[in-house]
Amino acid sequence: xxxESLLEVRNLRxxxxxxAGVARAVDxxxxxxxxxxxxxxxxESGCGKSVTSLSIMRLLQEPPxxxxxxxxxxxxxxxxxxxxxxxxxxxGAEISMIFQEPQAALNPVFTIGDQVAEAYLxxxxxxxxxxxxxxxxxxxxxxxxxxxxxxxxxxPHQLSGGMKQRVCIAIALICEPKLLVADxxxxxxxxxxQAQILDLLRDMQQKRGLALLLITHxxxxxxxxxxxxxxxxxxxxxxxxPTSEIFARPLHPYTQGLLRARPEPGxxxxxxxxxxxxxxxxxxxxxFKDDCRFRPRxxxxxxxxxEEPKLEAFGGEHRAxxxxxxxxxxxxxxxxxxxxxxxxxxxx
Amino acid sequence: xxxxxRGGIAGGLPAGPWQMLWRRMKRNRLALAAFGVxxxxxxxxxxxxxVAPYGYQDQxxxxxxxAPNSTKLTRRPGDEAPAERYFLLGTDANARDVFSRIVYGxxxxxxxxxxxxxxxxxxxxxxxxxxxxxxxxxxxxxMRFTDTVFAFPSVLLAVxxxxxxxxxxxxxxxxxxxxxxxxxxxxxxxSQVLTIKTQDFVVASRALGARGFHxxxxxxxxxxxxxxxxxxxxxxxxxxxxxxxxxxxGLGVQEPYPSWGGMLADxxxxxxxxxxxxxxxxxxxxxxxxxxxxxxxxxxDALDPRHTRK
Numbered sequence: 001x002x003x004e005s006l007l008e009v010r011n012l013r014x015x016x017x018x019x020a021g022v023a024r025a026v027d028x029x030x031x032x033x034x035x036x037x038x039x040x041x042x043x044e045s046g047c048g049k050s051v052t053s054l055s056i057m058r059l060l061q062e063p064p065x066x067x068x069x070x071x072x073x074x075x076x077x078x079x080x081x082x083x084x085x086x087x088x089x090x091x092g093a094e095i096s097m098i099f100q101e102p103q104a105a106l107n108p109v110f111t112i113g114d115q116v117a118e119a120y121l122x123x124x125x126x127x128x129x130x131x132x133x134x135x136x137x138x139x140x141x142x143x144x145x146x147x148x149x150x151x152x153x154x155x156p157h158q159l160s161g162g163m164k165q166r167v168c169i170a171i172a173l174i175c176e177p178k179l180l181v182a183d184x185x186x187x188x189x190x191x192x193x194q195a196q197i198l199d200l201l202r203d204m205q206q207k208r209g210l211a212l213l214l215i216t217h218x219x220x221x222x223x224x225x226x227x228x229x230x231x232x233x234x235x236x237x238x239x240x241x242p243t244s245e246i247f248a249r250p251l252h253p254y255t256q257g258l259l260r261a262r263p264e265p266g267x268x269x270x271x272x273x274x275x276x277x278x279x280x281x282x283x284x285x286x287x288f289k290d291d292c293r294f295r296p297r298x299x300x301x302x303x304x305x306x307e308e309p310k311l312e313a314f315g316g317e318h319r320a321x322x323x324x325x326x327x328x329x330x331x332x333x334x335x336x337x338x339x340x341x342x343x344x345x346x347x348x
Numbered sequence: 349x350x351x352x353x354r355g356g357i358a359g360g361l362p363a364g365p366w367q368m369l370w371r372r373m374k375r376n377r378l379a380l381a382a383f384g385v386x387x388x389x390x391x392x393x394x395x396x397x398x399v400a401p402y403g404y405q406d407q408x409x410x411x412x413x414x415a416p417n418s419t420k421l422t423r424r425p426g427d428e429a430p431a432e433r434y435f436l437l438g439t440d441a442n443a444r445d446v447f448s449r450i451v452y453g454x455x456x457x458x459x460x461x462x463x464x465x466x467x468x469x470x471x472x473x474x475x476x477x478x479x480x481x482x483x484x485x486x487x488x489x490x491m492r493f494t495d496t497v498f499a500f501p502s503v504l505l506a507v508x509x510x511x512x513x514x515x516x517x518x519x520x521x522x523x524x525x526x527x528x529x530x531x532x533x534x535x536x537x538x539s540q541v542l543t544i545k546t547q548d549f550v551v552a553s554r555a556l557g558a559r560g561f562h563x564x565x566x567x568x569x570x571x572x573x574x575x576x577x578x579x580x581x582x583x584x585x586x587x588x589x590x591x592x593x594x595x596x597x598g599l600g601v602q603e604p605y606p607s608w609g610g611m612l613a614d615x616x617x618x619x620x621x622x623x624x625x626x627x628x629x630x631x632x633x634x635x636x637x638x639x640x641x642x643x644x645x646x647x648x649d650a651l652d653p654r655h656t657r658k
Contacts, residue, residue, distance in 0.1 A: 092557030104548035109570045
């Protein structure tokens with residue numbers, strides 16, 4: 001596996017030194033992405049997804065953040081050991097990134113054409129401004145901006161959210177990187193636009209052999225995009241498997257809870273089935289102990305859980321970190337209760 | 349917002365930041381009028397040779413201390429014979445035309461106002477950008493230095509600087525004013541950088557491989573311009589006032605070249621019998637400084653989206 005992988009993260013630990021103590025936001029996680037592959041990193045807010053991506057890019061402000069250990073091997077090199085100057089040559093040219101809010105990710109005082117051209121010029125300082133602009137227009141066309149020559153003269157506030165995210169993708173891909181880190185790329189967009197942006201990303205992935213690290217909390221996107229999925233909880237990867245496996249046989253009680261909490265397609269309001277929830281809250285990152293971090297919320301929790309479980313293989317590439325989970329997938333959660341009788345007033 | 353939304357809908361959204369500024373500015377009549385006054389004074393200063401009826405040091409024998417709006421038979425050195433001459437704003441004790449001297453004086457005021465502000469802007473911009481962007485001990489050192497300069501009474505400091513020079517001149521005056529007036533600009537720039545540097549597009553730019561200095565100059569600095577333009581405009585008014593003050597104390601531009609502050613100083617001894625010597629230069633100072641301040645206020649309102657003025 002490690003022979004052919006483009007990006008390999010090994011035992012990455014990123015800690016934040018805050019007044020409230022050390023927050024182990026990312027604590028000993030490992031995963032890898034092969035060339036042209038799409039890996040999804042799923043989890044709820046604050047579980048360390050974004051910190052993971054920023055650690056890989058080395059974009060965290062240090063201090064308070066500190067990458068306390070591990071390796072990020074990309075195309076044979078450990079990115080964590082590169083000089084800052086060499087890292088600048090990797091960013092944008094070999095690994096690019098797109099963000100959640102396309103509005104905020106574009107500089108409001110420059111035209112979009114300028115910004116795409118600028119991204120090219122950062123890595124090709126010898127290029128002429130005219131050539132860079134021509135490439136920028138081509139890049140805008142390739143991400144599906146209509147009439148790119150004219151649109152290049154627009155400012156970000158003149159474009160819709162979906163268009164802005166397309167521009168961000170054009171900026172990220174203009175130097176033809178091998179890996180794109182997409183940090184919740186569609187969260188700020190409405191549903192129809194989400195689908196278009198995902199189509200575009202998949203298209204780029206296929207045409208250019210681009211690898212994708214997709215960070216999201218949306219299981220629908222995961223199912224649609226990713227070949228492999230890592231589920232994160234409280235700074236740890238708790239389950240990692242091919243995406244179809246995750247959906248068919250979730251092993252970790254947290255993954256099972258997440259899947260159970262989705263609205264079911266086809267279920268109507270008339271069913272009156274409340275969406276299931278996982279009780280409790282993610283503990284604050286400064287409060288993490290060396291037990292199973294999901295223990296306080298877990299229906300399977302027992303004595304073993306005071307010790308931290310490691311990721312264990314459950315056949316093939318399916319791995320989960322839980323003392324009590326079983327290969328055949330036990331139902332950790334009871335069926336959610338029907339709640340029709342306590343809202344009589346709302347009946348039609 | 350739906351996907352195919354066009355930029356040019358409904359009569360066109362304003363395109364660039366400058367166009368947006370102009371559209372908001374157009375609604376503020378007072379600021380526009382102030383801008384008109386500024387332009388007018390600039391025209392006076394640039395076209396002084398054309399606008400002024402006489403030279404600034406022409407002396408008209410027989411026409412000492414004439415009242416405004418008077419005509420007098422006078423003789424200029426080099427004249428064949430005395431001639432009837434009209435003095436719009438009267439003449440001073442040396443029989444020089446007050447109107448012409450005010451027009452030439454506008455040059456000094458504007459030149460010092462602009463150049464001193466440019467000096468302040470250059471220093472303030474560099475200090476503010478570095479301080480806000482790099483933070484840490486660089487920020488601490490630069491800001492304590494700024495506080496130190498700020499703590500001095502600025503006029504006194506400028507007086508001290510000009511007084512150490514043998515012969516005060518235009519250059520000395522604007523350098524002195526520029527060297528003491530940059531602290532406000534530095535603080536504004538720093539605060540702007542602090543807010544802008546946390547925004548996503550700065551992270552995005554670093555994610556593209558841009559280096560620190562590049563990010564500062566190409567991404568952050570262009571976003572500072574709004575507030576910086578406002579404080580700069582207001583600083584011009586302040587520096588014009590400063591120049592008038594220094595000239596009043598005899599530390600500014602030297603006779604016979606006129607400056608408004610110097611004319612006020614001359615008028616001081618004679619205000620009982622020649623009121624016009626002080627009133628007109630004084631009015632010019634008031635009008636000019638007010639115009640710059642109102643214009644600056646208008647810019648501030650136009651650049652601040654939260655501030656809607658009736």
